[in-house]
Amino acid sequence: MKVTIEVIAAPGCKSCSAKRSELRDVAISVLGEDNLLWREINVLDELDYAVALGVLSMPAIALNGELRFSSLPTRDQFRAALSTVGSR
Amino acid sequence: MHTIGKVARMAGVSADTLRFYEAEGLLAPATKTASGYRLYDNDAVRRLHFIKHAQACGFTLSDVKELLTLQKKDNTCCEDVRTLVIEKKLQIERKLKALQAMSRALDGLIKSCEGGLSPTNDCPILGALDDSRGEASP
Numbered sequence: 001m002k003v004t005i006e007v008i009a010a011p012g013c014k015s016c017s018a019k020r021s022e023l024r025d026v027a028i029s030v031l032g033e034d035n036l037l038w039r040e041i042n043v044l045d046e047l048d049y050a051v052a053l054g055v056l057s058m059p060a061i062a063l064n065g066e067l068r069f070s071s072l073p074t075r076d077q078f079r080a081a082l083s084t085v086g087s088r
Numbered sequence: 089m090h091t092i093g094k095v096a097r098m099a100g101v102s103a104d105t106l107r108f109y110e111a112e113g114l115l116a117p118a119t120k121t122a123s124g125y126r127l128y129d130n131d132a133v134r135r136l137h138f139i140k141h142a143q144a145c146g147f148t149l150s151d152v153k154e155l156l157t158l159q160k161k162d163n164t165c166c167e168d169v170r171t172l173v174i175e176k177k178l179q180i181e182r183k184l185k186a187l188q189a190m191s192r193a194l195d196g197l198i199k200s201c202e203g204g205l206s207p208t209n210d211c212p213i214l215g216a217l218d219d220s221r222g223e224a225s226p
Contacts, residue, residue: 051181
């Protein structure tokens with residue numbers, strides 16, 4: 001089953017784009033490219049969805065529709081979260 | 089220069105509020121007279137308007153402090169301020185949704201009873217609130 005990874009951020013957040021790319025690489029290495037759906041969400045385009053997820057600070061990350069990080073995690077934190085997401 | 093009373097009147101706040109803002113590090117008088125009276129310059133008046141305007145937009149005094157810090161920092165940009173504002177909007181939207189859910193729950197309670205003079209031990213609203221199954225919850 002594919003894991004949906006959603007990064008919810010403010011538009012124009014350039015400072016974190018390199019880090020997001022790193023995290024995407026981590027996700028690919030843990031799950032495999034075919035097993036993940038990576039979405040970068042502009043919070044202003046999907047405000048209701050962000051509120052429903054419980055996002056209060058950004059950039060936030062949700063895994064399979066569940067808010068897991070309210071700021072960008074380290075590679076190790078992200079790897080650990082991805083390794084448990086299948087069992088939740 | 090303006091006295092504390094004049095500045096307070098201009099902003100529609102009390103002198104105590106200005107003293108509180110000073111204690112919180114938000115607004116300092118430009119100087120004090122020899123007898124200790126606070127005197128405020130136009131920059132202080134402008135900052136007070138900034139604080140009031142930010143509060144009207146839902147920012148807490150702690151948020152205002154952060155905004156003012158961002159304003160002074162060299163390595164911050166509009167994007168940082170905008171993100172803070174978007175995060176405030178997320179908080180407000182969340183509260184709105186919670187209030188809307190409460191409002192719907194109240195609608196349910198209002199509909200459950202037509203009023204009248206029945207004793208309160210037959211009151212469907214009190215009964216619904218007392219319901220251990222929590223059906224009246226949003």
